[in-house]
Amino acid sequence: MSFSPAALIELVWRDETGTTAETVLHISSALDHHVIADAAEAVSAIMAPLTGAVLVRYRIKYQWLPDERLAPAGDTRITSCGMFFFSAGPSAIDGAIVVHSLKPDVLASDGPLAGVGINLADSRVIDLASAVVDNGVTNQFADVYVSLFAAYMQSRV
Amino acid sequence: MALVNLPTGQLKIDYRDASGSKGSTIFHFPYDTLASVVVTVADVLSAALNALTDAAIDGYSITYTKTEDTPATPTAGSRVEEKGNFIYRTANGRTTRFTIPAIVDSVLNTSGSIDKASLLVTALSDAIIAGDFAFASADGSDITALLEAYQSFRGSTKRQLPSDR
Numbered sequence: 001m002s003f004s005p006a007a008l009i010e011l012v013w014r015d016e017t018g019t020t021a022e023t024v025l026h027i028s029s030a031l032d033h034h035v036i037a038d039a040a041e042a043v044s045a046i047m048a049p050l051t052g053a054v055l056v057r058y059r060i061k062y063q064w065l066p067d068e069r070l071a072p073a074g075d076t077r078i079t080s081c082g083m084f085f086f087s088a089g090p091s092a093i094d095g096a097i098v099v100h101s102l103k104p105d106v107l108a109s110d111g112p113l114a115g116v117g118i119n120l121a122d123s124r125v126i127d128l129a130s131a132v133v134d135n136g137v138t139n140q141f142a143d144v145y146v147s148l149f150a151a152y153m154q155s156r157v
Numbered sequence: 158m159a160l161v162n163l164p165t166g167q168l169k170i171d172y173r174d175a176s177g178s179k180g181s182t183i184f185h186f187p188y189d190t191l192a193s194v195v196v197t198v199a200d201v202l203s204a205a206l207n208a209l210t211d212a213a214i215d216g217y218s219i220t221y222t223k224t225e226d227t228p229a230t231p232t233a234g235s236r237v238e239e240k241g242n243f244i245y246r247t248a249n250g251r252t253t254r255f256t257i258p259a260i261v262d263s264v265l266n267t268s269g270s271i272d273k274a275s276l277l278v279t280a281l282s283d284a285i286i287a288g289d290f291a292f293a294s295a296d297g298s299d300i301t302a303l304l305e306a307y308q309s310f311r312g313s314t315k316r317q318l319p320s321d322r
Contacts (some may be wrong), residue, residue: 001200001216001217001242003196004295005296005297006293006294006295006296006297007292008196013237013257013258013259014228014231014233015235015236015237015258015259016231016232016233016234016235017236017317019237019238019316019317020237020239020257021237021240021256021258022258023255023256023257023258023274024295025255025285025292026253026254026292026293026294026295027290027291027292027293028291029192029294029295029297031176031290031291032191032192032193033166033189033191033192033221036290037162037221037223038290039289039290039292040223041160041283041291042284042288042289042290043284043285043292044242044283046166046280046282046284047257047281049279050241050257050260050261050264050277050278051235051241051257051258051259051260051261052231052232052234052235052236052259052261053231053232053235053237053258053259054225054228054230054231054244055160056224056225056228056230057160057222057223057224058160058222058223058225059220059221059222060220060222061218061219061220062192062218062219062220063216063217063218064196064199064216064217064218065215065216066214066215066216066311069213069215070213070214070215070240070289071179071213072174072175072211072213073210073211073212073213074211075174075175075211076174076175076210076211076212077171077174077176077178077209078172078174078176078179078180079178080179081180082209086274090269093182095185097182097183097184098180098183098258099182099206099209099210099214100172100174100181100182100210100212101172101174101180101210101211101213102209102210102211103209106209122264123209124202124205124209125209126163127205127208128202128205128206128208128209130205131198131201131202131204131205132184132202132303135197135198135201135202136187136190137184137186137202138165138166138185138186138241139185140163140165140185141164141165142164142165142185142187142188154281
């Protein structure tokens with residue numbers, strides 16, 4: 001993956017009708033997001049007298065692009081998803097991670113969940129769960145995942 | 158009135174299936190985690206995903222968001238369709254641009270160009286070109302001078318039309 005030399009600052013403005021629109025600026029991606037946040041807030045303060053709209057949020061985005069465009073490994077459609085439910089505590093579902101174009105051979109092949117349940121003993125599933133749990137991935141409320149709770153296939157239109 | 162960060166930043170891994178359709182997987186991490194740390198984790202997560210998906214990974218992005226907890230009231234009559242376009246020359250001889258929605262009339266000339274000598278505009282350009290922060294073009298080139306500035310209009314969507322029409 002190649003790191004894009006410029007990070008994006010997306011300033012989101014809202015007008016009197018409630019409609020939003022963005023100002024997109026670029027800034028050196030070598031800066032950490034706290035510094036870029038300072039830049040975003042400084043420049044938005046300078047822009048504020050130039051617009052009748054008001055700032056409602058901003059996003060800072062770093063991007064990586066592949067060095068070469070890879071070919072898909074199989075023909076599973078993007079709508080065939082694996083839903084991986086993670087827990088941040090002892091026994092509750094606290095968030096989900098969706099994997100698109102799930103390889104069919106990761107599904108359970110027997111038992112009541114055959115064809116729907118994801119085989120939690122599959123080494124690829126264990127690797128994903130470890131990658132999530134061992135690296136401090138959280139749900140959107142910053143609750144750190146501690147275990148994979150369940151996983152099923154889901155088709156999305 | 159303050160800009161408040163969300164509890165987490167977001168790592169989005171994009172991929173594409175054999176038909177060209179696109180999807181993404183989103184992971185969250187504590188807001189204070191630096192992108193340089195998250196990208197190391199992204200490589201690990203991406204490898205794990207790659208073993209589970211038939212799609213090809215097209216890249217990833219890391220996003221941090223702050224929201225205004227008490228937004229101010231927009232100016233009466235302000236419309237984001239009315240854009241101020243600011244086009245800058247860059248050090249590599251190209252141009253870069255951004256727009257400011259709902260540009261105020263006070264900086265417009267009668268032709269629709271923006272008054273580059275306006276104090277509001279010079280303050281903006283000073284911050285963009287020579288301020289404390291390294292604003293750049295998308296390819297990372299330095300921004301060197303304001304080239305053009307003018308008003309333009311984008312078509313209104315149906316939702317933006319007046320409700321009492």
